[in-house]
Amino acid sequence: MTTVPQATLARSSASGASLRPVLLYLAMAALIVGTGFVMGWNYALTVVNMGLISAIMALGVNLQWGFAGLFNVGVMGFVALGGLGAVLVAMPPVAEAWVVGGGRVGAGLVLGVLTVVSLVVIRTRMARGQLATFVMLAVGVGGYLVMRAVLDPGVIAVEAVNPASTGYFGGLGLPVLLAWPAGGLLAAGAAWIIGKTALGLRSDYLAIATLGIAEIILAVLKNEDWLARGVKNVVGIPSPVPQEIALQQDPGFVARAASFGVDPVTASTLWVKVLYMGLFAVVLLALLLLAQLALRSPWGRMMRAIRDNEVAAAAMGKDVTARHLQIFVLGSAICGIAGAMMVTLDGQLTPGSYQPLRYTFLIWVMVIVGGSGNNWGAVLGGFLIWWLWVIVEPLGNALFGVISTTLPAGSPITSHLQDASAHMRLLTMGVILLLVLRFSPRGLIPEK
Amino acid sequence: MDLLNALVAFLNFVFIPALAYGSQLALGALGATLIYGILRFSNFAHGETMAFGTAITILLTFGLQALGITFGPLPTALIALPLAIAATALLLLGTDRLVYRFYRDAKAAPTILVIVSLGVMFIMSAITRFLVGVEDIAFADGERFVVTARGFRDWSGLEEGLAIRSTQVITVVVAGIAVALLFWFLNRTRTGKSMRAFSDNEDLALLSGINPNRVVAVTWVIVAALATTAGVLYGLDKSFKAFTYFQLLLPIFAAAVVGGLGNPLGAIAGGFVIAFSEVMVTYAWRQVVAYALPGDWAPAGLLQIMSTEYKFAVSFAILIIVLLFKPTGLFKGQSV
Helix, strand or coil: CCHHHHHHHHHHHHHHHCHHHHHHHHHHHHHHHHHHHHHCHHHHHHHHHHHHHHHHHHHHHHHHHHHCCCCCCCHHHHHHHHHHHHHHHHCCECHHHHHHHHHHHHHHHHHHHHHHHHHHHHHHHCCCCHHHHHHHHHHHHHHHHHHHHHHHHHHHHHHCCCCCCCCCCECCCCCHHHHHHHHHHHHHHHHHHHHHHHCCCCHHHHHHHHHHHHHHHHHHHHHCHHHHCHHHCEECCCCCCCCHHHHHHCHHHHHHHHHCCCCHHHHHHHHHHHHHHHHHHHHHHHHHHHHHHHHHCHHHHHHHHHHHCHHHHHHCCCCHHHHHHHHHHHHHHHHHHHHHHHHHHHCEECHHHCCHHHHHHHHHHHHHHHCCCCHHHHHHHHHHHHHHHHHHHHHHHHHHHHHHHCCCCCCHHHHHHHHHHCCHHHHHHHHHHHHHHHHCCCCCCCCC | CCHHHHHHHHHHHHHHHHHHHHHHHHHHHHHHHHHHHHHCCCCCCHHHHHHHHHHHHHHHHHHHHHHCCCECCECCHHHHHHHHHHHHHHHHHHHHHHHHHHHHHCCCCHHHHHHHHHHHHHHHHHHHHHHHCCCCECCCCCCCEEECHHHHHHHHCCCCCCCEEHHHHHHHHHHHHHHHHHHHHHHHCHHHHHHHHHHHCHHHHHHCCCCHHHHHHHHHHHHHHHHHHHHHHHHHHCCECHHHHHHCHHHHHHHHHHHCCCCHHHHHHHHHHHHHHHHHHHCECHHHHHHHCCCCCCCCCCCECCCHHHHHHHHHHHHHHHHHHCCCCCCCCCCC
16 A cells, blocks of 8 residues: 555656766766876776776676675685686697596596585485484595595696696687686586575675685685696686787778877777777676666565565565575676686786785675665776776875975885875775765665 | 604694694684674674784884883783784774764664675775785794704604794783683673673663663773784784785684684684694694604605695685584574
8 A cells, every 4th residue: 555655756756866877977987088088098998998897796796785685705706716717718728738637637526526415415315413424524534535636646747737838727719708608607606506505594604605715716726726827827818809919910900090090009909998898898788787677577576575574575485595596696607707807808817816805895895885786876886986996096196296295305204105005095995985884875876 | 653753743733833823813703703792793804903903013013122122032012012902992992983883873784784894994904004014024023932843852852843932832821811811801890791791682781771882892992902912913923914814804703603603712612623623634744644653654645635725715614514514603602
C-alpha cells in the first residue's frame, strides 16, 4: 500500500536528479580535457586509459559491495590473476620447457588437485570424529609431499631452460584479446574457491579471507618462476593494436599524420593510445550495460533484498549463500578482466608492482566516492579517483616547489618536502574517503 | 645420532625465533581483539597504528642518540617507548573524536566502521611515510647478543651453536610484562571490569551506569600501548619498513580470529599458534633431522615444507581451517 506514494515521490524528484549525473560526467570530461591542455594530450590519454580500466574494476567491486554488501578486500589478487591470464593466453609457448618439464609439472598439479578433492570427499562423506580428522591429516600431508616430489624436479628443469629470457612454460600463443575473458575466468575460479569456504560466515571473515588470498596469489606469482617468470617479469606481451614503430614506418600513416600537421612519432603514440581507448571503452560499455540490466532485473532486486535484510530474504526462500557466491564470482571475474586489460596495455606482467593500497583499497575509494550501488556512480568514481591519484603527485610537487623557493637553497626541508609529495596521494585518498563517508555517504551519484 | 645437537639446532632456528615472533604477534592481536570486543569492528588501520608508534619511537631514538643518551646494553628505543605510546594514544583519541565517534553515536553497521578504518589507514600510512619514509630502518643499538653462537659452542663443546639475540630476550620479557599488566588491569581494576562488562553486554553495561565514552577512551589508550610496543619490538627484532607493518595485518587478524575474536587470552594463544606454524612450516629441517637420525642417513633434500615467501599462506591456511571447523575460535570468542 505504502509503495504507491513513494513511487510517485521518486518520479517527481527524478527529473531534478537525472541532471546531476550528466553534469558530473561533463565536469569529469572537462577535468580530463583540462589535463590535456596543461600536461599534454599523451598524458591525458594515459590517464583516460587507466581510468577506463579503473572504472571496470570499480564496476566489479560495486557488483559485490553495492549490489550484495559483500566486503572483498582481495581485489588486488583477482586483478593480478587476470594479468596472469594475459601471459598464459598470449605469450608464445616455450617448446623446450614443455619437453623437459611438462609431464612432471602437469602430473604434480593433477596430484595436488586430487589431494584437495579427496580432502573434500572425506570431509563430506566420513562421519565427523577423531578418525576423520586423522585420515584428513594423513591424506593432506601425504598428498602434499607426493605432489612436491613429483613437481619439484619438473619445476627445476623448466626454470633452467634459458632462464634469462624464458625459464617458464610460456603461454598458448593465442590472440591477446582472448586473454581478457580468460583472465576473468581465472579470477572467477579463484573467487569460487574462496567464496565456497568463506561466504556464509561473518562479513569480517570474508574480508580477512580475501585479504589473505590476495597476498597468496601475489606470493605465487612472485615465486613460481615456471608459471610466469616471477619477479623476473614477463615482457613483450603481444599487443592487440599496431606498435608505434610499425606505424612510424608505414608511409600511409606518416602521410596522414603530416596532413594533420603532427610529426609521425607523436602521432603514432597518440594513435596507439586512442586505439586502446576504443577497445577499453567497448569493454566498459558492454559490462556497464550488463550490470545495468542485472541491476534492474528480478535477479538484481533479489540481490538488493538480500543485502538489505538477509533474514527476511532467507525466509522468503532465497538461498542467500548461493546468491552471494554467484555475485562474488561475477564481481571478481570483472576485476580479472580489468587486470588482463591492464597487463595488455602495459605489455608486461610485473608481480612486484602490485600493492594492496593501489589495487584494492583505491578501488574501494572509487566505489564509495562514486556511489555504491549505482553503476554510473562506480564508473564516475573510477575516473575521478584515478585522475586524482595521478594528478596529486605533480600537483604536490608544484606546490612544494613554490614553498621551497621561499627557503634558502639546499635547505634540508626542501629535500624532505620533495620526498613527502610522493605520499600526498595516500593522504588525499584517506581524507576524501572519510569526508565522503561522513558528509555524503551515498556518494556522488547515489543509488536510486 | 646426536639428539643434543638436534635439540640445540631446533632451539636456535625454530623455537627462539618463533617465541619472539609469537610475542610480537600476540601483542598486536591483543590490540585488534580489544578493538573488536569494545568497539565491535575489525580495525584495518591496526598495522598502520603499529607503524606510526614505531616511527615516533625511531625519531625519538635518533634524537636521544644525537643527545648522547643511550640505555647502556639495552636499546635506546626502550627509553623512547613511553613517549611514543603517549603520542600514539593522542593520535588514536583524536581519530576517535574526529572520525569513529560519529558512527558510534549513529550506531552504524560494523562493515561501515571497517570501511571508515580503511580511510584512517590511508591517512595514518601517509603520516608514517611523511615522518620516516618508506625505506628499511634499523634502530636497534646496545648489546647485540645475550648468548653468542661461538660462546655457546666453547661452553658446551657441542657442534651446533646457540645464539640468543638481546632483542629476542627483550621481546619476550617486555611482552610478558605488558600482558601481565593488561590482565591485572582487566581483572582487578574497576575500569578494567567495566570494559569487560561493556564487551560482554553493551546494553546491560549502560544500564549499570558505565560511561561508554570513558570505556572507549581507555580502550584506545591501551590499544596504543599494545600496538606501539608490538611494533617497536618487531622493529627491534627485524627492522622497520612501513609496508611490512601493513602486511602484519594478516597474521595479526589470523591470530585474533584463531584465538576467538574479542577474547584476550585467545589472542595470545593465537599469536603463538600462528608464529610457530609459520616458522616450522618454512624452516628447512635438514640440519635438525641429520643430527636426529642415526649414522649417515642425512636427508637429500632441504626438508622445507614451504619456502619462506609463503609464510602468509600458513597464517591463511590456519585461519581457514579454524573458520571451517571452529568458527568462534579456539577460545570462545564473540560471533556477532
